[in-house]
Amino acid sequence: MTQTEDTPEPEDALEAPSPPTPAEGAELELFVRHMHRRDLNKVWEFLKLVFRTVNKQTVEYQRPRLKKxxxxxxxxxxxxxxxxxxxxxxxxxxxGYAEYAYEIVGADSWINHRYFDDRDMRPLFVQELAVHPDYHGFGVGSFMLEQVEHAARLRGCTHVVLEVAENNEDALTFYRKRSFQKIDAAVFLARKLERGPELLGPRIIKPRRHKRPG
Ligand SMILES: CC(C)(COP(=O)(O)OP(=O)(O)OC[C@H]1O[C@@H](n2cnc3c(N)ncnc32)[C@H](O)[C@@H]1OP(=O)(O)O)[C@@H](O)C(=O)NCCC(=O)NCCS
Known part of the structure; x- marks a missing residue:
């Protein structure tokens, strides 16, 4: 779900127009279709809007950083x-927008297919699941996931696999409640550094070999 690039993208201008929030208890008719080329700009603006808040909380970008x-x-x-x-x-x-792949795509993908092969898993990889912020909590995300899982079953997939940042608490709760379980985790660690002089003082070290465990 994350993609990194060298050049930062400015948090820029145009956004997808904000649809009116549905009235309390009102029915919402949902339609799903494949994205067309003519939708590209609109969907890009939509993703910037959806992930603006999420990306303030996470170390990794949760959507492609660059329009390219x-x-x-x-x-x-x-x-x-x-x-x-x-x-x-x-x-x-x-x-809403959903993006998924049946194969590991992109030459620089760092997903390790052996993990899945060794466990006889045939995964469908969800790369994006994004609902307009004004529509969160109305069941749109559940419908989107149902559609994705339906597609996965039709293709003979055994699992739906996705990556979500632990800091993205709403999304994590959403997936956990729908029986998604952690299979691996890249944990970001950080330590606050004390400030001091540029050069370290003299040090006496005792020459020794570090023993390797085992
Ligand atoms: C995660 C996400 C896709 C869920 O979509 P959604 O349309 O809000 O999902 P639903 O309405 O079907 O379910 C949301 C759950 O949160 C609850 N909820 C209630 N009010 C809510 C609110 N204001 N906002 C969010 N969730 C709310 C719902 O009741 C529902 O509870 P349930 O799990 O008991 O059913 C959506 O929040 C989203 O697009 N987030 C930003 C992008 C993102 O982080 N994507 C996931 C990583 S790729």
Missing amino acids: SFLEIFEEDGVEQLVFETRRGKRRELI
Whole structure:
């Protein structure tokens, strides 16, 4: 779900228009379709909006950092990109986006396929699940996950695999409640450094070999 690039992207201008929040208890009609090329700009703006808050809490970016990377994903074989919409008058409004792949895609992917092969797992990798912030808690994310799992079953997948930052508490709660379990974790560790003079003082060290454990 995370992608890193060298050049930082400015937190810039245009955003996806904010759809009106549904009234309490109102029904919400959801439509799902494959993303088209003409949706690319709109979905990119949408992702910036959705992940703005999330990215303030996490060490890794939770979406492609650069538009270029996002545009490249569209050209990748084996990546499915779905948009979820609701009706607004005669128009349809974008309120959700899901992206997943049946294979490990991208030349620089650091997912280790052996982990899954050795365990006879046929995973579907969810790269993004994003709901418009005004629509959180209305069941849109649950429907999107149901759609993704449906697609996975149709393709003979045995597992849905995704990465979520531990600091992204809402999403983590969402997945845990839906029976997702931790299979591995990259833990970010940090230690606050004390300030001192640039050069260390003289030191007497006792030459010794560090024994390797085992
Ligand atoms: C995680 C996410 C996809 C969930 O989507 P959603 O549409 O809010 O999901 P649902 O409405 O189906 O379920 C949300 C749960 O939170 C509860 N909830 C209630 N009010 C809520 C609120 N204001 N905001 C969020 N969740 C709320 C819901 O009742 C529901 O509880 P349940 O687990 O008992 O069913 C969505 O929050 C999101 O897009 N987050 C930002 C992007 C992100 O972090 N994506 C995941 C990592 S890729």
